[in-house]
Amino acid sequence: MKVSMSSADIKACVTELQELVDSRVEKVYHHIPDEIRFKLRGAGRKDLVVEAGRRIHLTKFPREAPRLPSSFAMLLRKYLEGFRLESVEQHDFDRVVILTFKGWKGGEEKRYRVVAELFSKGNVILCRDDFEIVMPLKHGIFKSGDKYEFPEPKLTPFDLSTEKLRELFESERKRDVVRVLAMNGLGGLYAEEVCLRAGIEKNKKASELSDEEVERIVRAIEEVFDSIVKGDFKPHVVLKDGKYVDVLPVELQYYAEYEKKYFNTFNEALDEYYTELVVKECESGEKEEKVNALSKRLEKQLEKLREFESEFERLRKTGDYIYENWSRVEAIHSAFIKARREKSWQEIERIVKSSKLSEVVKSVHPEKNSVTVTMDGIELELPLDRTLPQIAEMYYERAKKIKSKIDGLLKAIDKTREEMKKAEELEARKMARSIRVVRKREWYERFRWTITSDGYLVIGGRNARMNEEIVSRYMESKDLFFHTQTPGAPVVILKRGQEAPETSIEEAAQFAASYSTLWKEGKYSGEVYYVKPEQVKKSAKHGEYLARGSFYIEGKRNYLNVELNCAVGVELEKLRLLAGPVNAVKKHCDYFVEVEIGDLPQSEVAVLVAKKLVEMSGNNHVVRGIATPDEVARLLPPGTSRIKE
Numbered sequence: 001m002k003v004s005m006s007s008a009d010i011k012a013c014v015t016e017l018q019e020l021v022d023s024r025v026e027k028v029y030h031h032i033p034d035e036i037r038f039k040l041r042g043a044g045r046k047d048l049v050v051e052a053g054r055r056i057h058l059t060k061f062p063r064e065a066p067r068l069p070s071s072f073a074m075l076l077r078k079y080l081e082g083f084r085l086e087s088v089e090q091h092d093f094d095r096v097v098i099l100t101f102k103g104w105k106g107g108e109e110k111r112y113r114v115v116a117e118l119f120s121k122g123n124v125i126l127c128r129d130d131f132e133i134v135m136p137l138k139h140g141i142f143k144s145g146d147k148y149e150f151p152e153p154k155l156t157p158f159d160l161s162t163e164k165l166r167e168l169f170e171s172e173r174k175r176d177v178v179r180v181l182a183m184n185g186l187g188g189l190y191a192e193e194v195c196l197r198a199g200i201e202k203n204k205k206a207s208e209l210s211d212e213e214v215e216r217i218v219r220a221i222e223e224v225f226d227s228i229v230k231g232d233f234k235p236h237v238v239l240k241d242g243k244y245v246d247v248l249p250v251e252l253q254y255y256a257e258y259e260k261k262y263f264n265t266f267n268e269a270l271d272e273y274y275t276e277l278v279v280k281e282c283e284s285g286e287k288e289e290k291v292n293a294l295s296k297r298l299e300k301q302l303e304k305l306r307e308f309e310s311e312f313e314r315l316r317k318t319g320d321y322i323y324e325n326w327s328r329v330e331a332i333h334s335a336f337i338k339a340r341r342e343k344s345w346q347e348i349e350r351i352v353k354s355s356k357l358s359e360v361v362k363s364v365h366p367e368k369n370s371v372t373v374t375m376d377g378i379e380l381e382l383p384l385d386r387t388l389p390q391i392a393e394m395y396y397e398r399a400k401k402i403k404s405k406i407d408g409l410l411k412a413i414d415k416t417r418e419e420m421k422k423a424e425e426l427e428a429r430k431m432a433r434s435i436r437v438v439r440k441r442e443w444y445e446r447f448r449w450t451i452t453s454d455g456y457l458v459i460g461g462r463n464a465r466m467n468e469e470i471v472s473r474y475m476e477s478k479d480l481f482f483h484t485q486t487p488g489a490p491v492v493i494l495k496r497g498q499e500a501p502e503t504s505i506e507e508a509a510q511f512a513a514s515y516s517t518l519w520k521e522g523k524y525s526g527e528v529y530y531v532k533p534e535q536v537k538k539s540a541k542h543g544e545y546l547a548r549g550s551f552y553i554e555g556k557r558n559y560l561n562v563e564l565n566c567a568v569g570v571e572l573e574k575l576r577l578l579a580g581p582v583n584a585v586k587k588h589c590d591y592f593v594e595v596e597i598g599d600l601p602q603s604e605v606a607v608l609v610a611k612k613l614v615e616m617s618g619n620n621h622v623v624r625g626i627a628t629p630d631e632v633a634r635l636l637p638p639g640t641s642r643i644k645e
Contacts, residue, residue, distance in 0.1 A: 001277065002246045004054045005118055005270070006187055007093050007156070008228050012249030012266045013057055014097060015231050017088045020046060020058075025080045025101065029065050030073035034137065036114075036124050037062060038099075040085065044440075049274075050114070052137060053122025056097050057270035060439070060575070061625050063278075072137050076126060079112050079134065086111070093156040093185075095119040115148055155185035157225045162218050169206035169214065177209065177217075178202035186221070189246075189254065194220040196253045224250070235266040237273050242618070247273035272622075279621040294420045301413050308409060312402040319395035321378045322388060328375065332360065333382050333391075336371050340384055439575045448490060448635075450511055450580025452504035453587040456497070458511050458580070460490035464550075467491040468538075471551060475533050480505065482512040482530045483553075489516035491551070498532070503583075505530065509560045510581040519564055520639030522597050526564060529557040566637050567594045568609050570623050577626060579635035591616040591623065598642025605641045606633035612643065 005013070023042030030036055034052040037059075039045065047062040049055065069077070083103030090097055099114040111129040116122075124137040127148050136142040160168075172180045177200055181191035195202040197220035200213055209217075227233070227250050238246040239259040246255065249266045263269040322329050339348055345366035352361045362372045362379065370383040382391060447470065448460035459474065461467035470491050475481065480497025483489055492512040494500060500508075509528040513519075518526040537552040567582040569589025578585055585592045593609050593616075600608075606629040613632075617623035 001244055002273075003277070005056070005095065006189070007090075007095055008187075008190060008225070009247070009249065009266075009270070010056065010090050010095055010097060010118060011093060012228055012231075012233055012235075013270060014088055014090045016265055016267050017048075017056075017058070020048065020085050020088060023085050025083050025085070027065075028073055028076040028080060030070040030076075030137075031063050031066065032070065034122065034124075035063075036073075036076070036137070038080075050097075050099075050116045050124055051118075051122075051274075052116070052124050053118060053120055055270065055274050056116055056118060057274065058267040059271045059275065060268075061271065061275045061621065072135065075135055076114075079126060080114075083110075083112070091150055092153055093158065094151055094154065096150065119151075157185050157190070157221050158229075160185060160218065160221055162214060165214055165218060166211075169209055173205065173207035175206055176203045177206055180206050181217075189252070190224060193224055193252045193254045197223060224252075233266050235263045235269040236260045237263075237269055244273055244276055275621045275625075279619075279624060290423045291420060294416055294423055298413065298416045298420065301409060301416060305406065305409050305413065308402055308406045312399050312406060315395050315399035315402060318378055318380060319392045319399065321375070322380070322392040322395070325375065326388070329380065329382075330388055332373055332375075333384075333388060336382065337384050340369075445576075448492075448511075448515055450507075450584055451578065451588055452494075452500070452507045452581075453584045454501055454504045456500045456504045456508075457495040458492060458508045459495070460492040460511065460515055462490070467550075471536060471538065475536070477533055479533055480508070480530045481533060481536050482508050482528055484513055484516045484518060484526055484528050486517055486521075486526070489513075489518075494530075497530070506560065506562060507581040507584050509562045510565060513562050514564045514566045514581070514637050517638065519566075519597060519637040519641075522639075524564055524597065525561060527559055527561050529553075529559050531555065531557055564597070564637075565594070566596075566641075567592045568613070568627075568632055568635055569593070570613055570617070570626050572622065572626075575622070575626055577631055577635055594644040595636065595641045596644045597640070599640050600642050601640060602633050602636050603629070605636060605643070606630070608643055609636075 020040060020042065023040040023046060025038060026041045026045075027039040028036065029039070034054070036050045036052075038048040038050070039062075040048060047059050049057060049059045049062075066073075080101050080103075083101040086100040086102040088097065088099055095118040097116045097118065099116065100111060101114070102109065102111045104110070112134070113127045113129065113131060115125045115127060115131075117124070121138070123142065125142060125148055126134040126136075128134060131148040133142050133144055133146050133148055135144055142148065155164075168180055168184055169177075178191045178195050181194055182188045186194060192202060194217060198213070198216040200209075200217060233249045234251050235249055236247070236251070237244055237260070238248065238255045239261060242259075245258065247269050248255075249269075251260075261272070263272065336348070339351075343351075345364060349364050352358055352364065360373050360375065362374050364371045365381075368383065369385055370381055372379060372381045374380070380391075383394075386394070444457060444459050447466055448462055450458045452458060459470060461470050467490060470493055471481075475493050476495070478496050478498050480494040480500075482492040482494065489512065492508060492515075494504060494508040497505065497508065509530065512528050513526040516526070531553055535553055535555045537554055565582045566579060567585035567589075568577060568579045569585040569592030570576075571578050571588055572590045578589055582592075582594055591613050593612050595605060595609065598605070609632045610627045610629045613627040614620070614624050
């Protein structure tokens with residue numbers, strides 16, 4: 001998986017970033033350790049990510065702003081906030097980008113430059129107009145007050161004319177063609193691509209190339225890089241076995257057999273690729289640390305539990321065996337007691353070893369005045385100073401002690417599992433917050449809302465104030481008004497409901513029932529009525545009182561008895577969550593999870609639903625950014641729920 005952008009990638013990206021010119025710096029964030037994010041305002045909000053040594057691109061998935069800004073972020077804000085982006089340039093087809101900002105400060109016009117080094121470990125350096133360094137992100141090579149020095153100029157693909165290539169191949173006669181090209185302006189991937197397009201064996205020695213082959217190489221270089229210079233892009237991410245491998249502005253023959261995912265712009269492709277990379281790094285880093293420690297603890301506890309359970313079972317069975325085989329055990333026990341009265345332990349050991357008793361007697365223990373025998377696969381220690389009932393009780397007592405340890409260990413295991421659950425929930429929320437989706441929300445998204453399977457909008461109030469607002473401001477003559485018979489239900493409007501088919505009317509009724517107190521009360525079905533807007537009166541009859549958010553209905557009501565059901569899904573095309581009746585969510589969403597009345601609180605169900613949606617998507621970072629536990633919680637019905645099996 002490619003980690004950092006190539007010079008060609010940067011060239012293509014910078015071409016597209018010209019749309020940012022003249023946008024204003026609203027805020028600057030520093031995501032530790034090396035990522036700087038510029039929040040820009042121009043024709044809408046744009047987030048520009050610059051990560052030292054790796055990447056630069058626009059993102060729709062900005063990470064959560066740090067609670068406390070770093071000193072470097074504070075410095076960038078001090079110098080750049082309110083300034084306009086004057087230019088975005090790539091320096092000499094190198095992996096260096098210069099962002100120039102211009103604005104007024106202290107009554108005079110100022111200009112500052114941010115130099116982004118995207119090679120090796122990289123750096124982000126704030127400079128004055130003349131490239132005097134104000135402060136670098138990483139100290140060491142650069143110091144405040146020094147002049148920034150650009151890397152030594154290198155050959156670029158545009159320098160490789162026929163004459164220049166002949167010189168290179170002559171001076172590097174013993175090297176492979178692909179290596180000469182890679183070391184002189186093309187890099188490894190594009191060197192391979194040029195060889196493929198030119199029909200040249202890449203391992204051929206430079207000294208063996210004919211003039212005609214050199215010409216073919218020149219034409220191949222022009223063919224590859226002209227499309228990048230002209231902005232003739234076909235942005236895509238390259239995949240192998242479903243995993244991201246590379247991100248490119250143009251198609252290459254080198255990846256002809258690979259799967260590809262295409263995008264409208266190269267910045268979108270870069271955003272998709274690098275956000276996925278960041279998510280994977282987060283998952284393999286901070287997330288694993290806490291959860292893995294608990295997982296290892298749980299593994300050891302479970303292993304100990306298996307040992308204790310095995311020992312408990314052995315001791316209990318041994319006690320039972322004595323009573324079940326009383327006469328046989330007593331015969332052996334009595335024989336040894338008698339022998340001990342007449343003989344020494346040394347004599348007893350000698351007799352055991354030289355007779356058939358060795359098949360039964362495993363060992364003798366003079367120091368403990370006991371013998372250990374094996375009968376039917378059961379190992380028995382028989383103290384000679386105890387009776388057989390006392391020996392059986394001895395095993396039962398040992399089993400009780402082990403059982404006590406098992407009970408204590410089970411409590412410890414439950415505690416570890418609870419800690420793991422909390423840690424996983426915390427990490428799920430952290431991860432969800434770390435990658436967010438920035439999109440323009442529709443006017444109706446502050447209410448409860450859904451889209452029916454026929455494409456009709458349904459909106460409902462979250463409280464009495466919203467109920468009043470929906471009726472007074474958003475209900476129109478062609479709509480339908482829905483409500484349940486039970487108090488505490490939201491006002492629900494089916495927009496253009498009088499034109500809608502029966503399926504949409506039923507789904508709007510299901511929506512009204514599912515988000516009412518019926519769900520909280522554990523009812524699986526309920527009665528909903530609907531009327532036309534002109535039947536809804538905001539004032540009560542004479543002598544009656546209407547509470548805030550309540551309405552008086554005049555005339556005939558249309559009743560429906562509906563099943564309560566709900567699903568939460570991800571609508572990738574619109575980068576949002578959709579919740580409501582199962583059939584409606586199923587119609588519009590790429591992934592969805594059904595929920596039903598249950599016994600889990602909203603917060604817990606939200607985490608489980610978010611986790612399941614991410615798993616269903618194959619851990620897609622876009623879904624992770626959309627389906628956050630907090631967003632899911634806003635869409636769940638009131639009261640307790642659970643995921644439907």
